[in-house]
Amino acid sequence: MSLNFKTVAASKITISQLMLPSHSNFNGKIHGGYILSLMDQIAFACASKYSGSYCVTASVDTVDFLGPIEIGELVTLKASVNYVGKTSMVIGIRVDSENIQSGEIKHCNSSYFTMVAKDKFGNSVAVPGLVLSGLEERRRFYNCLKKIAIKKERDQHEETFDYSSREVLKELEKYNVQIL
Template sequence: MQKDFKAIAESQVTISELMLPSHSNFNGKIHGGYVLSLLDQIAFACASKHSGVYCVTASVDTVDFLNPIEIGELVTMKASVNFVGKSSMLIGIRVEAENIQTGEVKHCNSSYFTMVAKDSDGNSVKVPGLILKTKDDIRRFAKSIKRYDNKKVRSREFHETDFVSEEHLYIVETYNVKIEQ
């Protein structure tokens, strides 16, 4: 039987993995695409743990690469449900890399994945609400509301088609672009 509400701690997931040469790019750093794959996996695990059902990635709202990850570092990813809607969940993920020889830890990445709970027929299903216990829980939830509202604005602006010529002049003066019609 599914709970109506769950504490955030009930769904948190932590994964650690040693970074190997096979995960690196041509510059000798861990490839961003590999990190994105790991982020998607932990977002899935966290969302599925919270909802109790299969979940899919609806969007990746933000991925901030802050510091490069080196071969041989131990990467730890921590995922948490920051916000829930009817069938969607915003999963916050923090990535840290540890030099296992020196013990130095650096924050490498923060990201936010929107996941949607699905039934076996692919229909969206209701997810449990969140029990907010700490000031950090409340802060993350409130920031997620703001993120959600900003996402709606971005989506609406992206689909606008009524640009005026004054905007074109601004684009040419401000950005490295030339308009030829």
């Protein structure tokens, strides 16, 4: 474990970008893939700033698009480290859009990116410990612990679950599928 510690505040990054027609999909709304690309960029910047190392994306938690983003809106992404392990960090990201004419701000989505710190040879390296200042930072860290435990439990279940059992086949009859 790393002997040095950094605050959550030391990891915070905010970026804003005007949404242009070139960022839109065929429906005239901002393409979700473009927003995901911005989210990956801010996750990288946040994790690299915090760790002092090059970082790679290991996983992305659920991304729910809560509403469309329009051409001409200002999109703001905010990121901070919510959890650190030995070599990994969970970066919390919030995306808001602002209609710059009316001033209306909409929360568009939130997500969690797991980033891993690497050295110049591609080996994982230790990251600083995290100083939790206040209830909100403790809540975010603890929620990450719960998500990690649920993921481990799901992965263990996946290794032992029998998808050919009679119960599974009976359950699948309730859905719009055909079993061959």
